[in-house]
Amino acid sequence: MSSISELYDVCWEEMRDKLRKWREENYRNSEQIVDVGEELINEHASKLGDDVWIIYEQVMIAALDCSRDDLAWSCLQELKRQFPDSHRVKRLAGMRLEALERYEDANKLYDSILQDDPTNTAARKRKISILQAQGKSSEAIRELNEYLEQFVGDQEAWHELSELYINEHDYAKAAFCLEELMMTNPHNHLYCEQYAEVKYTQGGLENLELARKYFAQALKLNNRNMRALFGLYMSASHIAASPKVSAKVKKDNVKYAAWATSQISRAYQVRGCLPTSVGLHTIQVTFWPRLMSSNNCSN
């Protein structure tokens, strides 16, 4: 089994910088992190200086993802030795217990952290993840709501709550959470697009109009968001096809749908293939069931 440095012909500095890039941009490529990180720790630990601790933490979390308990345990031991009373290390120990499915022990550990420091958000969030892992989604929702009452500014938590609500098909509340995110990040096209999708799923003329507007906003923020372009087309054509609208609204929406179609054709031309009308229809039919299922992973 050849090492990473031989396989890719990189030196340890490049490996360290790659790990830093993955860490700062929140990548979740755990297998790669484990491979690169394990070699870095085993061969070059002394050269890393103070960076080694944060690399231990990063590798440990990746090891838990890949079920490598041996590696996780050794990283944890090193961290415990260096930082004996740290809450951050305790949280990592709790995460390891969660990975081994020893949820009561993990809960006890997190409770002890919270007793020491009631403002520790990490421990609170881990407790909520335990509830999610055990499948108790209504309790998880309740705990997350309580958490958000105290820490209104935690965007990660709002996003998690919106996903939980989407899973429960409670689209009105999911829309509320996404509105919080849109408010704090007005220039993020992905939140606009997700909000529009939730509104589209809720259905009803008003919601469709809102959906169309927010799809348009997402497109304005990022011209290349194809999902939003399709969403614009779908919502506009649904409004135009509805019997309850006035003639002017119908005309406007037909115009929007036509514009969206022309843009989609242009995109395919840029790609190098021209869609037939049948092709376009097939794309829509295969594309939109993704919306109805609960996985709203933004691309």
Add this chain to the structure above:
Amino acid sequence: MAHLLLDSSIRLWVVLPIVFITFFVGVLRHYVTQLIHNEKKVDLQQVSDSQVLLRSRILRENGKYLPKQSFAMRKHYFNNPETGFFKKVKRKVIPKNPMTDTSMLTDMMKGNLTNVLPMILIGGWINWAFSGFVTTKVPFPLTLRFKPMLQRGIELISLDASWVSSASWYFLNVFGLRSMYTLILGQDNAADQSRIMQDQMTGAAMAMPPDPNKAFKSEWEALEIVEHKWALENVEEELMCQDLNFRGLFS
């Protein structure tokens, strides 16, 4: 204007040593402050309140991106006369008396010890050690009033006030080396005296001004007058006036 020629050994043995002394004492002060500094304990209530205030401020600034109904719902949550957050929540405020509150007292004492004391000591020593001669000339003309302040130990009536003694060169250094400290010690360093002169606790959403009730009241007023002007009113027209830019879509 008198053109004085100063001995070049003044430059070597006075100007440069004062710069070095000031600089190294500043660095030393930074490390000593870090050693005897203790963590500020944050109160859950304070963190929560500061985040609520932040949310209200963001609502005011970015509320125009939300639909009218959602904005109204949130404004109602904050400002409703009976059940609104800013109206209903009153925090008990214990006025922190600087004399009796022990933690603030120790903080003040430590602050004084590490900052004011060395400055006085070294200023006095420099004044004693390097007295009786002119050190440098400030590049702008000064009035006669500055003479007794800047020319300690030099009793010459006819000398321009621009020529200053070593003590004033020391004080010039204390303030001037601030940017050097930022370069070497990084931002937020304890050697930066002029920042310590300010009493405020800063930090986004971590600590609160001592009176949250006042902060709530001012947020309430600010939120009351905000109108919702939807930014998405004409978004389709704005979007469709030109073709979409697909550059880089399939790279």
